[in-house]
Amino acid sequence: MPKRTDTRARMLATAGDLLHRQGYTATGLNQILEESRAPKGSLYFHFPGGKEELMSLALERASESLTEMIERVLAAAPSPEHALDAITAYFAGQLESSQFTKGCPLATVALEQAATSDALHRVCSATYGRWQAAIAARLERDGHARERAESLAGFLLATIEGALLLCRAHRSTEPLLRASAELRRTLKGTP
Numbered sequence: 001m002p003k004r005t006d007t008r009a010r011m012l013a014t015a016g017d018l019l020h021r022q023g024y025t026a027t028g029l030n031q032i033l034e035e036s037r038a039p040k041g042s043l044y045f046h047f048p049g050g051k052e053e054l055m056s057l058a059l060e061r062a063s064e065s066l067t068e069m070i071e072r073v074l075a076a077a078p079s080p081e082h083a084l085d086a087i088t089a090y091f092a093g094q095l096e097s098s099q100f101t102k103g104c105p106l107a108t109v110a111l112e113q114a115a116t117s118d119a120l121h122r123v124c125s126a127t128y129g130r131w132q133a134a135i136a137a138r139l140e141r142d143g144h145a146r147e148r149a150e151s152l153a154g155f156l157l158a159t160i161e162g163a164l165l166l167c168r169a170h171r172s173t174e175p176l177l178r179a180s181a182e183l184r185r186t187l188k189g190t191p
Helices: 002-022 029-036 042-046 050-076 080-097 107-113 118-141 146-170 174-188
Strands: none
Touching: 002 029, 002 042, 002 050, 002 107, 029 042, 029 050, 042 050, 050 080, 050 118, 080 118, 080 146, 080 174, 107 118, 107 146, 118 146, 146 174
16 A cells, blocks of 8 residues: 555656646656656556546645745745745745746646646636735735735736746746835835
């Protein structure tokens, strides 16, 4: 039994990493099997729904750890601006250390598959919803009215996600750093 769990866990971890780096379409089942050192027959044994099941579970798993980090930062930071700085630093570090192959694990998949795959749509929508709700809750805690907090949280999330895409396109963290500076000014209510 431990071997089964180990193979399944390796396949999920490998699929999650590949999704993060290259997206759904560019990630093949043979590549996952090879990089996870899993026997070919194990794919449909562990994931009877095939690639879509494996990838949606891997994305869910990868998203969960990022969600936990975002929620921890939002809860612990002394202000929304400090939380923004910590989240920006995390993503900037990840972009640089991966030579701009890793931005947000959801973004590529959402762009590629969320409109056509119900399983991947559910993961992307639920995760983005959870991030937006966590940001809105933090903004409410700091005095924003609920409606304003929800609107501002959506704006913050969209801006960060867009900046991450631009960072990968330009192979530079500059778009994220500039977006973060503008978001800081927005949060402080300054022009």
